[in-house]
Amino acid sequence: MSAIATSGxxxxxxxxxxxxxxxxxxxxxxxxIFWVALFAWPLGLAVYMSFYxxxxxAPGAEVERPFVGLANYVQAFGDPSxxxxxxxxxxxxxxxxxxxxALAMVLATAxxxxxxxxxxxxxxxxxxxxxxxxxxxxxWLWLFSSxxxxxxxxxxxxxxxxxxVNSFWAMPIIALFATWKQLGFYVLLYxxxxxxxxxxxxxxxxxDGAGVVRRFFAVTVPGVRQATTLVVILATIVGxxxxxxxxxxxxxxxxxxxxxxxxxxxxxxxxxxxxxGYAAAIGVVLAVVVMAISLTYRFVFERxxx
Amino acid sequence: MFQRQAGLVALNEFERAVExxxxxxxxGVEQYQSADxxxxxxxWKANPVMIFYNRAMFEExxxxxxxxxxxxxxxxxxxxxxxxxSGVAEAAIWPSPESQFFQSxxxxxxLFAAATGGQQLVxxxxxxxxxxxxxxxxxxxxxxxxxxxAGREAAPGDAFADGQSAMAIVGPWAIAVYDDVDWxxxxxxxPEGMPPEEVYTFSDAKSIGLYSSCENRTTAWEFLQxxxxxxxxxxxxxxxxxxxxRTDLPGTYPDYxxxxxxxxxxxxxxxxxxxxxxxxxxxxxxxxxxxxxxRAVIFGxxxxxxxxxxxxxxxxxxxxxxxP
Numbered sequence: 001m002s003a004i005a006t007s008g009x010x011x012x013x014x015x016x017x018x019x020x021x022x023x024x025x026x027x028x029x030x031x032x033i034f035w036v037a038l039f040a041w042p043l044g045l046a047v048y049m050s051f052y053x054x055x056x057x058a059p060g061a062e063v064e065r066p067f068v069g070l071a072n073y074v075q076a077f078g079d080p081s082x083x084x085x086x087x088x089x090x091x092x093x094x095x096x097x098x099x100x101x102a103l104a105m106v107l108a109t110a111x112x113x114x115x116x117x118x119x120x121x122x123x124x125x126x127x128x129x130x131x132x133x134x135x136x137x138x139x140w141l142w143l144f145s146s147x148x149x150x151x152x153x154x155x156x157x158x159x160x161x162x163x164x165v166n167s168f169w170a171m172p173i174i175a176l177f178a179t180w181k182q183l184g185f186y187v188l189l190y191x192x193x194x195x196x197x198x199x200x201x202x203x204x205x206x207x208d209g210a211g212v213v214r215r216f217f218a219v220t221v222p223g224v225r226q227a228t229t230l231v232v233i234l235a236t237i238v239g240x241x242x243x244x245x246x247x248x249x250x251x252x253x254x255x256x257x258x259x260x261x262x263x264x265x266x267x268x269x270x271x272x273x274x275x276x277g278y279a280a281a282i283g284v285v286l287a288v289v290v291m292a293i294s295l296t297y298r299f300v301f302e303r304x305x306x
Numbered sequence: 307m308f309q310r311q312a313g314l315v316a317l318n319e320f321e322r323a324v325e326x327x328x329x330x331x332x333x334g335v336e337q338y339q340s341a342d343x344x345x346x347x348x349x350w351k352a353n354p355v356m357i358f359y360n361r362a363m364f365e366e367x368x369x370x371x372x373x374x375x376x377x378x379x380x381x382x383x384x385x386x387x388x389x390x391x392s393g394v395a396e397a398a399i400w401p402s403p404e405s406q407f408f409q410s411x412x413x414x415x416x417l418f419a420a421a422t423g424g425q426q427l428v429x430x431x432x433x434x435x436x437x438x439x440x441x442x443x444x445x446x447x448x449x450x451x452x453x454x455x456a457g458r459e460a461a462p463g464d465a466f467a468d469g470q471s472a473m474a475i476v477g478p479w480a481i482a483v484y485d486d487v488d489w490x491x492x493x494x495x496x497p498e499g500m501p502p503e504e505v506y507t508f509s510d511a512k513s514i515g516l517y518s519s520c521e522n523r524t525t526a527w528e529f530l531q532x533x534x535x536x537x538x539x540x541x542x543x544x545x546x547x548x549x550x551x552r553t554d555l556p557g558t559y560p561d562y563x564x565x566x567x568x569x570x571x572x573x574x575x576x577x578x579x580x581x582x583x584x585x586x587x588x589x590x591x592x593x594x595x596x597x598x599x600x601r602a603v604i605f606g607x608x609x610x611x612x613x614x615x616x617x618x619x620x621x622x623x624x625x626x627x628x629x630p
Contacts, residue, residue, distance in 0.1 A: 063310075254404060256597070
């Protein structure tokens with residue numbers, strides 16, 4: 001890669017648009033089409049829908065969908081269910097993200113060292129991630145329902161009402177479930193990042209007299225910082241979209257909406273109640289908020305990197 | 307909603323369709339008309355909701371399985387208490403406490419229909435449930451939940467089939483699931499008790515619609531008539547035990563009811579059913595009701611009477627203004 005070849009002044013027009021190897025654009029085309037069809041177009045459509053009294057109609061049917069301006073947004077900001085869902089996302093992220101980062105980092109470090117049954121453990125942590133949520137929810141119902149294993153162990157110390165119908169505990173249980181379910185993926189990201197830390201750094205730390213804990217905080221944590229940024233952003237984005245858990249684990253966002261999520265609300269409003277325009281407005285607000293949080297993370301982490 | 311989406315054909319456009327629907331299903335069929343007076347659905351089959359009870363559990367709890375005391379609210383409560391106190395089942399009855407809009411069709415609505423002699427949740431654009439009868443139904447279920455006679459959490463499977471509850475509130479479609487249970491069925495309770503032949507309930511009916519995308523509508527309509535003919539309705543009944551929406555079932559299919567006497571009471575009950583009101587904003591209305599039910603009745607966080615009145619006001623706004 002020479003400096004001369006990358007100089008813009010010598011490029012032909014085609015190269016200016018598609019780079020030094022225009023065929024690369026061809027290779028990227030399938031993904032570009034995929035991205036436009038499944039991300040950009042639906043996002044654009046959602047923004048459009050959110051300004052209309054939009055509802056889904058039969059194929060070929062001509063129906064009137066009046067323009068309503070910001071009415072859907074005004075309704076969303078005034079809706080107590082939306083506020084409750086926003087609070088729930090905040091609770092979820094506050095529990096899920098730090099826990100995911102801490103557990104994934106510690107587990108990855110452990111699984112990276114020479115421990116017995118390492119392959120078994122690596123697979124074991126990954127299994128929940130690739131197993132269908134519905135199946136995993138059944139396991140958690142068996143654990144956390146009123147007569148479940150956890151309450152049987154706790155006996156009189158079990159909360160009343162039980163975990164999943166307790167307005168205080170429902171969200172933390174959902175956050176724990178999501179953390180556990182996704183953990184395998186984040187452990188994998190950290191395992192990959194750990195391969196990039198040179199052994200010499202650990203050796204040098206040992207020569208300086210650092211123990212296991214000191215080496216973890218002084219070498220491992222800074223060494224995987226980029227992975228941490230990625231994990232934090234991904235965990236936030238994935239977390240803010242939680243749906244299966246309140247839908248199945250707490251019976252439709254119960255008790256009394258204490259575990260309702262924005263995406264569940266979108267489903268209720270858009271699909272069940274046929275008010276797709278309003279659901280789209282909630283979705284757009286959610287996307288903007290998640291984007292803002294992700295950008296804040298990047299700003300914070302990258303400033304620390306600088 | 308399908309109608310707003312221009313997804314369904316008004317069956318009135320076919321010759322003699324209205325006569326066919328009304329002759330087949332008889333009295334009460336006007337509940338299936340939409341607000342514009344048209345039939346966008348052909349009422350097909352019903353599952354009149356009744357109280358199923360586990361005969362063995364009743365006997366074990368010292369209750370008479372041949373004449374279970376379940377006719378009045380007081381009897382129902384005492385029976386429920388006896389069942390739980392005797393330890394024969396974890397719960398006396400276990401309707402789903404989940405928050406989906408339709409769940410109130412299987413706890414509140416059958417009892418409301420019975421108490422009011424067949425009223426719908428809303429009539430003439432006004433909520434009907436905040437009156438004395440509706441509130442009494444709410445109070446009854448509130449007591450059931452407060453005293454731990456029903457589960458506040460969804461049962462892991464089918465509570466009645468799995469022996470976790472001694473009663474279920476469901477239609478005859480569930481009989482196939484209750485293969486291993488020696489069950490009996492009675493009409494839902496009413497405040498002071500009523501003869502069974504006067505008790506109304508929720509229909510849990512299913513209708514057939516004709517999609518507007520259908521290209522051969524006349525053929526489709528002919529097929530609809532063929533598949534709901536007397537002969538084919540009889541086959542449905544025979545194969546599934548589900549009740550076709552047809553007048554005088556016992557008189558039309560005497561052989562079937564002679565061979566299956568337990569089904570006779572469902573056929574009889576099918577003559578007194580209430581459908582969910584066919585109004586715009588119906589799902590939003592039921593979700594509003596369900597949210598209130600969850601707060602005031604299942605979790606007992608609000609006063610039942612006040613909550614019912616507030617929900618009625620809210621629902622009057624929804625059905626008055628359509629979906630926002």
